[in-house]
Amino acid sequence: MNVSSYVYGMSFYHRFDVRPKLFFSLVFIVEAFIVDSAVGLLLLFFLPMALMIASVGIREWWVSFRRLLPLLVMLVLFIPLQARDGMPILSVGGVTVVTEEGLSLVLRIISRLGGISMALMLLLLTERNEEIISGLRAFHLPYPAALASSMILRFIPYLGELFTEIRDSMSLRLEEGRRGYPMLPSITALVVAAIRMIPDTAASLEERGYGSAERIGYERRKRPNGYFIQWAIGAIIALILFLVR
Amino acid sequence: MAELDISFRYDSGEEVFSSFSLSMEKGEHVLILSPPGSGKSTLARILTGSAPKYRRGSLSGSFIVDGVDVLGLDIPERMRLIGRVSQDTDEMMLFSSVHEELSFPLENMGLGRAEREERIDGVLSLFGLERYRDVSTSELSGGEKRRLMLAVLFAIDPGIYILDESFDELSPAWRKRLASLVKGLDRTVIALGSHELAEYAEAFGRTVTIKEGRAAGYVGEPLPASSFPVRMNDRSLEAEALIIERDHRSSGDLPSFMLSVLSFSIRGGECVTLLGENGTGKSSFSRVLSGLLKERSGRVLFDGKEVSWRERRHRVAYLMQNPYEELFLPTVGDELRSTKASEEEVSEVCRLFSFDPDEYVQEMSYGRAKLLQAALFYLLDRPFAIFDELDSALSSDDFVAVVSAYLGKGVGLLVITHDLRVSEMLPGRKLSIREGVLCECQ
Numbered sequence: 001m002n003v004s005s006y007v008y009g010m011s012f013y014h015r016f017d018v019r020p021k022l023f024f025s026l027v028f029i030v031e032a033f034i035v036d037s038a039v040g041l042l043l044l045f046f047l048p049m050a051l052m053i054a055s056v057g058i059r060e061w062w063v064s065f066r067r068l069l070p071l072l073v074m075l076v077l078f079i080p081l082q083a084r085d086g087m088p089i090l091s092v093g094g095v096t097v098v099t100e101e102g103l104s105l106v107l108r109i110i111s112r113l114g115g116i117s118m119a120l121m122l123l124l125l126t127e128r129n130e131e132i133i134s135g136l137r138a139f140h141l142p143y144p145a146a147l148a149s150s151m152i153l154r155f156i157p158y159l160g161e162l163f164t165e166i167r168d169s170m171s172l173r174l175e176e177g178r179r180g181y182p183m184l185p186s187i188t189a190l191v192v193a194a195i196r197m198i199p200d201t202a203a204s205l206e207e208r209g210y211g212s213a214e215r216i217g218y219e220r221r222k223r224p225n226g227y228f229i230q231w232a233i234g235a236i237i238a239l240i241l242f243l244v245r
Numbered sequence: 246m247a248e249l250d251i252s253f254r255y256d257s258g259e260e261v262f263s264s265f266s267l268s269m270e271k272g273e274h275v276l277i278l279s280p281p282g283s284g285k286s287t288l289a290r291i292l293t294g295s296a297p298k299y300r301r302g303s304l305s306g307s308f309i310v311d312g313v314d315v316l317g318l319d320i321p322e323r324m325r326l327i328g329r330v331s332q333d334t335d336e337m338m339l340f341s342s343v344h345e346e347l348s349f350p351l352e353n354m355g356l357g358r359a360e361r362e363e364r365i366d367g368v369l370s371l372f373g374l375e376r377y378r379d380v381s382t383s384e385l386s387g388g389e390k391r392r393l394m395l396a397v398l399f400a401i402d403p404g405i406y407i408l409d410e411s412f413d414e415l416s417p418a419w420r421k422r423l424a425s426l427v428k429g430l431d432r433t434v435i436a437l438g439s440h441e442l443a444e445y446a447e448a449f450g451r452t453v454t455i456k457e458g459r460a461a462g463y464v465g466e467p468l469p470a471s472s473f474p475v476r477m478n479d480r481s482l483e484a485e486a487l488i489i490e491r492d493h494r495s496s497g498d499l500p501s502f503m504l505s506v507l508s509f510s511i512r513g514g515e516c517v518t519l520l521g522e523n524g525t526g527k528s529s530f531s532r533v534l535s536g537l538l539k540e541r542s543g544r545v546l547f548d549g550k551e552v553s554w555r556e557r558r559h560r561v562a563y564l565m566q567n568p569y570e571e572l573f574l575p576t577v578g579d580e581l582r583s584t585k586a587s588e589e590e591v592s593e594v595c596r597l598f599s600f601d602p603d604e605y606v607q608e609m610s611y612g613r614a615k616l617l618q619a620a621l622f623y624l625l626d627r628p629f630a631i632f633d634e635l636d637s638a639l640s641s642d643d644f645v646a647v648v649s650a651y652l653g654k655g656v657g658l659l660v661i662t663h664d665l666r667v668s669e670m671l672p673g674r675k676l677s678i679r680e681g682v683l684c685e686c687q
Contacts, residue, residue, distance in 0.1 A: 005341075006341065006342075006381060006494075006495050007494045007495065008493075008494060008495055008496050008497040009497075010497070060494075128341065128342055128345070128379075129340055129341040129342065129345060130340070130342065130344070130345040130348070154341065161383075165570055166573055168537050169565075169570060169571045169573070170583075171555075171558050172535065172537075172558050172562065172563060172571070172625075173583055173584055173621075173625060174558065174559065175559075175585060176559045177559075179555060182583075185574070185583060188573075188574070189573030189574060190573075192573060192574070192575060192607075193573055196607055199295075199299035199300070200299070200336045200337075201339065202299055203290070203295030203298070203299040203320070204295075204331075204336065204337045204338075204339055205339060206294070206295070206298075206319075206320035206321050207293050207294070207295060207320055207321075207323075207324065207328070207329070207337075208324065208339070208349055208350040208353060208397070208401075209321045209324040209349075209350050209353030209354060210321060210349075210353060211319075211320075211321045212321040212322075212324065212353045212354070212355075214353065214354055214355035215352060215353045215355060216352050216355055216356070216357070219358060
């Protein structure tokens with residue numbers, strides 16, 4: 001699973017210590033379920049987006065964000081059709097297609113899903129895997145749980161990468177004149193490849209000594225300059241989100 | 246002294262070893278040369294413990310090292326005794342940076358930070374990877390990944406090293422370097438290979454083979470007679486003023502990788518060989534020709550007409566370095582039928598490449614997977630094909646048979662190899678990449 005989302009940089013957010021980053025990412029995710037006001041929902045979506053763009057640039061933001069797009073498009077297409085009680089906005093032949101309530105519901109979901117996803121992407125784009133493990137260990141998470149968490153966080157980008165690989169490979173098999181790639185075989189192939197990866201990863205971990213009684217304990221992290229200011233900035237953002245909820 | 250005597254059968258019923266016996270002196274360097282699918286990687290997995298734990302099967306026998314039966318130990322307990330470099334490097338990569346990949350086993354050995362860093366610096370320098378210390382492993386080339394996996398093994402420094410086709414995918418200079426490192430190593434080394442390499446002679450004192458699941462004496466394998474069919478035709482693939490660029494997004498110190506191709510051309514039925522150091526852009530060039538990567542500038546022409554990068558996918562078959570990047574379906578039949586070939590054609594190709602359509606791809610050896618990759622693109626009937634180190638992990642006979650089959654169909658072949666013997670054996674022009682420029686070999 002040798003995929004890294006990390007993008008080298010010296011941005012303001014890159015320089016944040018991993019501990020406040022992890023803590024406030026978690027707080028942000030919890031707040032995403034509390035916030036319900038229009039201002040709060042806008043902040044929820046655009047704050048991590050702005051931070052991503054400021055940290056890694058528009059291109060890298062777009063590369064990460066476009067993986068979410070199919071899901072967001074499906075939400076836009078289907079949720080309004082499912083929630084048609086309320087004030088009609090769009091009717092076709094006397095049948096209500098979109099209501100104010102349906103539209104509001106889909107915007108809420110997109111804001112929460114997009115905001116949470118981008119907050120996690122921001123973490124992975126600006127922190128190396130070993131730093132994330134070390135940060136989780138600083139919160140007294142046992143090593144196996146910290147390792148598993150970091151692998152889970154990387155698993156979705158990994159599947160995204162793997163799917164691109166499969167799609168490319170499938171596109172090399174297409175007949176003349178055909179474009180794109182066969183969707184169903186590609187998804188089947190993705191599932192097969194992901195399942196095949198499990199024993200290989202487990203074997204590789206053990207062969208490198210995972211589970212050994214000799215493993216080193218937690219090595220304390222140093223506090224960087226501005227460490228408490230970083231916590232304060234995170235706390236202010238969390239407080240603002242809470243106040244405008 | 247190490248005494249190995251094992252029998253092993255996969256749960257699928259396939260018997261791989263039947264009383265396979267091998268004795269090794271402490272510090273002896275043994276080479277096991279046998280064709281793909283004969284059980285070399287299975288042997289490596291058995292010795293390190295991942296088979297039968299993660300590749301199910303029934304194992305009996307023992308592997309006694311200094312009076313201890315290694316097979317009775319749990320996998321992590323074996324780490325200091327025995328370690329391997331897998332043939333499929335991606336299979337063993339766990340982490341996202343070179344440093345983390347190296348540090349993980351050392352942390353599990355209980356080494357303090359200072360000793361870990363000392364060992365990491367030592368092996369990075371030994372394998373020429375110093376500048377990649379903080380780079381993402383996914384940004385390394387195939388040969389660089391191989392060197393990283395070797396660096397991991399040398400950092401752990403177990404009593405027995407298993408090198409599963411580890412010389413393959415390395416450039417000639419790195420093969421020589423590895424041979425000299427192995428020669429100077431006072432550890433027991435078991436190297437596994439599918440075909441002879443000139444570098445083996447320096448590093449290994451004894452060669453054995455696997456015959457019907459048993460160890461047997463090895464009889465030298467001369468390169469097959471090389472009279473390749475010639476069916477030149479009017480098709481052409483050309484590249485003009487290509488600039489290929491790739492960023493190292495995970496590191497701020499490394500400049501972008503850049504390759505310049507002023508002019509390249511190949512005709513239908515022609516064979517062109519491409520040589521070059523690891524990480525010089527051979528695979529990136531192949532990806533551009535086959536439409537999997539966009540060039541920064543320049544153009545690619547097919548039959549004299551410029552073709553978009555998507556259209557190239559229908560013209561050029563690209564057999565990637567790692568076959569598992571192109572094989573995803575459950576069985577050989579599923580893979581071959583995905584090309585929309587008729588049942589007759591599928592049967593014919595199965596016969597030609599010695600495959601059973603019901604064979605499971607997941608259970609195949611790496612070498613057999615490469616052969617399946619070749620069979621798959623053979624069916625697709627593209628006018629041009631790129632073999633990205635197809636010769637590694639294949640026996641010389643298999644490789645010659647594949648090249649002959651493609652050339653016999655009039656396919657224009659670009660063969661990327663690190664093996665100078667293979668390069669000399671192949672007909673046609675030789676190209677190389679030097680200092681970021683693709684040029685004709687003098």
